Amino acid sequence: MTLPLEGVRVADFSWVIAGPYATEFLALLGAEVIKIESSVHTDVNRRLPPMADGIAGPERSGLWQGLNLNKKSVTLNLLKPEAQALAREIVSHCDIAIENFSFGQLEKFNLGYEDLKQVRPDLIMVTSSGLGRTGPYRAYVTFGPPMTAYTGLASLTGQDGGPPERWVGGLWSDHQAAVTSLFGLLAALEHRDRTGEGQLVEYSMVEAIAGQLPDALIELAATGEVPGPIGNRDRGMCPHGIYPAAGDDRWVAIAVQDDADWRRLKQAIPGVAWWADADLDTAAGRLARRAEIEATLEAWTRARDPFDIAGLLRSHGIGAGVVATVEDLLEDPALRDRGFFLTQDHPEVGSREIAGLGFDMPAMAGLPVRHAPLLGEHNWEIFVEWLGMEPERFGELVANEVIV
Amino acid sequence: MTTALNGGGRPPGALPGTLVVEWSAGRPGAYAGKLLRGLGAEVVLLEPPAGGRDAALGPGPIPTHDAELAARIRFLHGGKQSLTFDPADARSREIAGAVLARADILLLQRPLAEAEHAAMRPEDLAARWPNLIVVTMTLAGLRGEQRYWRQSDLVAHAIGGTAFATPARVPDPATYPPLKPGGYQADYTTGLTAANAALLGLQLRRRTGAGQLIDVSAQATLASYMRMDVAYRTYGMGDAMNISGLSRQSLTGRPSTIWGLVPCKDGYFAFQATEQYQWDGLMRMMGDPAWAKDSRFQDPVERAARWDEIEPHFVGWFADRTKRDIFHAGQAEHVPVFPCFNVEELVRDEQQVARAFFVDLPADDGARLIKVPGAVVHLERTPWQPSFDPPAPGEHTEALAQRFAAVGAP
CATH class of the missing domain: 3.40.50.10540 (Crotonobetainyl-coa:carnitine coa-transferase; domain 1)
Structure with missing residues (x-):
């Protein structure tokens, strides 16, 4: 070859x-x-x-x-x-x-x-x-x-x-x-x-x-404010973060990137009554209630295996993944x-x-x-x-x- | 053979005459296309008839959405051409096929399910046009079910290992989650890797006469940065996970070098003193303090392991000094010492101004210029071809249809 x-x-x-x-x-x-x-x-x-x-x-x-x-x-x-x-x-x-x-x-x-x-x-x-x-x-x-x-x-x-x-x-x-x-x-x-x-x-x-930092410079110009750390959050998406899972120092990343993703998340995690609120159907509404959403999601993830969470959410078409340790990388099937x-x-x-x-x-x-x-x-x-x-x-x- | 000047008196880039088709749904593909266009390639965007730039590049529901989206589009799509592509429309498919038949490179960064539904399965495209270099960008590669996984900068950092490796000296692992690096590093690095892969595809085609299907995985791209962390495991020193020598759970471990981010009068500064002469220089800068004579701090490895003991001395001594003063004083002793800048401070930094790295992007309101990164490499004879003039969606559809009409349907 x-x-x-x-x-x-x-x-x-x-x-x-x-x-x-x-x-x-x-x-x-x-x-x-x-x-x-x-x-x-x-x-x-x-x-x-x-x-x-x-x-x-x-x-x-x-x-x-x-x-x-x-x-x-x-x-x-x-x-x-x-x-x-x-x-x-x-x-x-x-x-x-x-x-x-x-x-x-x-x-x-x-x-x-x-x-x-x-x-x-x-x-x-x-x-x-x-x-x-x-x-x-x-x-x-x-x-x-x-x-x-x-x-x-x-x-x-x-x-x-x-x-x-x-x-x-x-x-x-x-x-x-x-x-x-x-x-x-x-x-x-x-x-x-x-x-x-x-x-x-x-x-x-x-x-x-x-x-590779154009977005921060554009944000600075548009808002007049110097960007700083926002953790794993996103300025326009919610929920978007890394959440604790069952196990020692285990975590899972979940990125709800648009309103369709939010509908999928609700299907994947049924039973949260207040997630049906109409104001959450838009990213703006979810960002306004971000703390509540994150707290509920975290309570749900904390009790579950990170691989199970990632598999479930992916099966619903949502961006999700286990936060990989080096051991995880070495065993990762995709790699x-x-x-x-x-x-x-x-x-x-x-x-x-x-x-x-x-x-x-x-x-x-x-x-x-x-x-x-x-x-x-x-x-x-x-x-x-x-x-x-x-x-x-x-x-x-x-x-x-x-x-x- | 020497380089000829183009019509504007500026030497052309490295890729004149190379035709690139970009079908992207976000930063990775858009950035790969930008990079190849900056080398002088002709880049044709395939864009949906209903628009889609907002979904791909928009910052979301924030007050400055429109201004930021416009600037992002100028930055990423400047100098490209736009071809309306509607897979449900026969003529649109015919035009796109005619362009692809002549193209050298296809940059494909769309959800694979959508691509397959649109009869744009990458494997089929590579088979249909054997000379075409098809570069796909996905979250975790084309093999198996992961080809359908939803792309995300955050998730790429998670499954690629860089999120877990990012915080060092975590105070409490239970409450301090792993972190993705700021901005959209996974997206841009995947795009840069795709641009490199496309250039490799040109090299391979020159040797074999054939195109290639190149599978860029955001996960693998980031995992490739984890060489040292992987080696810590495979070389039997597994409880130390990064250059700090500190796993997330341990404040000791096996350090390899002394470094840090230290608070000072107006923020923070960073340093690294791997070699003995660098440590000696750092101590001269601090006036040869008595604590540094302690026998525990003479060996480099032990010194690094005792950073927790050394750090308070640093914090105390530097508390009244500014990061710029520390920067220049450290460098005068040949020690890698740097101020911790925010992006505004970096743009105004004397070195960056002298290098003219940041360039002016015109805001859509016509009244302002936004400093953004310019050329990331400097090629002496084939300079960067800047453009912040994006096409209107579909602007070049008819012109491209006429130009490639003779090629016929795919």
Whole structure:
């Protein structure tokens, strides 16, 4: 089966989460991704938990391995000019280079876009930073989690009327940046394939997150009031929330999105006499009596199994779902049916499941999964077999800690 | 080959000549269409004869409904064309079929039962037009009964895992429900994923000569963001569920890094100090306090585990300092420190103004401009093609019928 990106080569200078997730996406879909890293200063994620079975080590991090499937790893000490030259040689054989260092770092290694264009004129180079490569704060340092605060997303996330939420699930900022970078990268690849012309693709984590907040800005303009957290409620729908169910910390989400949904809810939960009140037949009427409706609904959900509730409401055509824990995700029939989880067979940590991708297509049937690479696992393959380096020269560069 | 300028002197986008048909019932499809249009594709909306934009995008029965709906339509549908599509009408079906026969991509985000009733079952469309890239957006994918599940931003966050993972350090799990992230993140992220899937479909078609049916699931899209949380389970460290190292039920657990959202004089600021040098910088910023010399706070992992002990020191020291002062002082020490902004503060932030990320969307009253997000990526040679000029419903029906008439019925 042909994969969408077969034949595409990527020089991957990225680290932490946003860049590696983007390049893992490319690698899973058929691209040959060469991760250029270093054992002198390893990717911080090789050092972060979860460590397989609680045992620390650079080849044991589930966080790192979950972001680096199907890639090849070479190790270069980019502080040395010989290593920089080797990196440029790798790039000369690649369609795409991607990096997410702090502002200006790659230029210090003589590996900026202007340097790399010299060796690969039609190169697509993806460069990112937390705040963007222009502007007064371009050199400011970032990690993903604090960026939900800076971008306003945290100010919109929280219980109704409460403080901003300190954490948005799923390492939101980093993954959002990765998926946004792919949009630019794939567009540039399309243009390159049509015209032969490469280009620089630039994005910032801030813009990747704030790009999805138009409704709050429109609300601000229309109402003159700064939007804040409204919990799981919706300004125009009722009931719309997450309600307690039977069990320890079990919850169910219910979204009544229009008046027809309300009629369906009444059929699904018969016996609440006052729900027949005519004023509740419109969203405006329900919003006016939201507290009453939510209290009644909560009393009903609290006594029932969340899966039973979701099944019943769905059978009536209402949007509903169990609030999934990670265990629920791993057992979820819909995710299992589509082969969402990927299994790598790793030489040090064995067989481990990793979360997969958000879409599926026939071309992805039997998607090949190779284990996340060991540090420098592909040095010989890339430098000697691929670039044609003499073995003696390879030995010299290892001894001189250029390949390290 | 170099890029030619278009008629207006502006270089074209990356997708000139690409024809996209969008049949959507909400933000996911509308946003996917917006993104492809911004790359220069021609996007044709299939719209019902009786209208439907209110049901798809309206904020509901609130006093500012009309103004907000109009602005949302400008933001999402600007630059698209509108073709009236009535599945019950033979000529309408014929015109839509003629357009689809020439299209490269179909973005389909409608309730599947409705699509099937309208003879628009995605599997059938992909079979009928083998070169067409059909991208569906559903709550939980096309397989089994879940293809009919009602779409919802809230429910997607619930079944995708991001709602349970969102609150950290929950004071009382019994009374503190899981949270969906603010706004409509599931909807937009699903749309962005669909746009990426469509671009992948073009790549695949270039290699195989054939289109593809691509099944985008909002649930799977969000679950794909849960890589670390899943790994905590599958790597045998299951009682710590996110980067805070804190499960919903536990205030301890196994932290991986020290971070937080801390109150200050005029709100909150956020920080993360994963590396030792970042912690050292943070302490310099706080004047090298004596409490930080405590042996319990020297190891990064133990430090993170003892955040509850450290936090009061932070709260006390930062209480008289503003979030902007803290922001710049922290960054001067190379520590990722940021103010917690609301959206109004972000738009006015010096960095965002300098980057001109937020752009002016004209309100329908003609008297105001609304700042909204602009291009989320910057492509050097194929710049974003902005438009906030939406079509009137059905505006292009006759023109499209004439243009594609020669193709004939589907």
